[in-house]
Amino acid sequence: MDMDHIMTWATDVAKGMHYLHMEAPVKVIHRDLKSRNVVIAADGVLKICDFGASRFHNHTTHMSLVGTFPWMAPEVIQSLPVSETCDTYSYGVVLWEMLTREVPxxxxxxxxxxWLVVEKNERLTIPSSCPRSFAELLHQCWEADAKKRPSFKQIISILESMSNDTSLPDKCNSFLHNKAEWRCEIEATLERLKKLERDLSFKEQELKERERRLxxxxxxxxxxxxxxxxLPLAARMSEESYFESKTEESNSAEMSCQITATSNGEGHGMNPSLQAMMLMGFGDIFSMNKAGAVMHSGMQINMQAKQNSSKTTSKRRGKKVNMALGFSDFDLSEGDDDDDDDGEEEDNDMDNSE
Structure with missing residues (x-):
């Protein structure tokens, strides 16, 4: 394929799209213009076919996602409202195929x-040795802003101007015959794009893993x-217990004895039984049976014994708690449940014996 074939076919496709947009009874937006949907008629003229994805402009301008991604304009990929310039973008890809004879x-x-076209604003590689007029036309067709893309009427005018350029055929033929020199540029771009895609895939896996952890x-x-x-907080408790106890005990005993002896105004010496009683200890006195009380004629003995005992016990238990709060664990450290309150017990016993 030489420059004459490229110029002829490029003009045929542009004229066919101009007819659909401007001269048909109803404006038609093809939306799926690509090399497979362009056929060669018997007379060698290119014809556009396959209008399955087409929409009539007076019915709707909001398109569903149909077509083939490498030829689709960014707004078509995103299912945004479109105009006829979405076909201009696809036309640029078809023209690139004619020049490079590569798969987009x-x-x-x-x-x-x-993702590359919409998010990264990537486009097909235009080799550095491509004739400037073709490179500029491709850049215009692939503008991200649809309003900046040329209409097919403008494209036809640009192609006619290029046909009148006498230096263009030599430049174009030199470009076509030195494909080995610029094909590496296309391959390098493809490798770069594939690396971007691999990085994207890796990031997607990271995001999925992060989402799983969340x-x-x-x-x-x-x-x-x-x-x-x-809780949602965890508490790690360390406790240190100490005990204090104090016991006080006191015993007191008191005994009083009053002896009165009367016998017709005469006094007598101390009775031996009384003397023995006074020599007895307090414990023996309290253990005496009531039946063994000492009685003597002419003597009156009044004895009174008193013993007081008291026992006081106090017990105290304290607890020191150190708490460290953290978000790392959700298990509770359980301490002893048998906490003792401070208390005091006091027992007082009083025994009176006479």
Whole structure:
């Protein structure tokens, strides 16, 4: 294929699209213009076919996602409202195929191409040795802003101007015959785009893993919130107990004895029984049976014994608690449940014996 064939075919496609946009009874936006949908008639004229994805402009300008990604304009990929200049973008890809005889975005999947075109604003590689007039036309067709793309009427005018350039045929033929020199540029761009896609895939895996961890974290928080305890925080408790006890005990004993002896105004010496009694200890006195009380004629003995005993016991238990709060664990450290309150017990016993 030489420059004459390229110029002729490029003009045929441009005229066919201009007819659909401007001269047909109803404006038609093809939306799926690509090399497979261009056929060669018997007379060698190119014809546009396959209008399955086409829409009549007076019915709607909002398009669903149909077509083939490497030829699709960014607004078509995003299912945004479109104009006839979405076909201008596709026409630029067809013209690139004629010049390079390469498959657009070779080796990349459709969705990968869509991401590169829309998110990264990537376009097909225009070799550095491509004739300037063709390179400028391709750049205009691939403008991200649809309003800046030329109409097919303007494209036809540009092609006619290029046909009148006498230096263009030599430049174009030199470009076509030295494909080995600039094909490496296209391959290098494809490798770069594939690397971008691999990086994207790696980032997607990272995001999925992060999302999985977040879901597990949320599930843990939900489980903790359903427990009757207060937490989502964990408390690690270390406790140190100490005890203090004090016991006081006191005993006191008191005994009084009053002896009165009367016998017709005469006094007598101390009775031996009384003397023995006074020599007895307090314990023996209290253990005496009532039946063994000492009685003597003419003598009155009044004895009174008193013993007081008291026992006081106080017990105290204290607890020192150190708490370290953290988000890392959700298990509770359970301490002893048998906490003793401060208390005092006091027993007082009083025995009075006479």
């Amino acid at each position: 975005f070779k080796g990349l999947e459709g969705l990968q191409v869509a 879901k597990m974290w949320e599930q843990k928080l939900t489980e903790q919130s359903n427990t009757p305890l207060l």
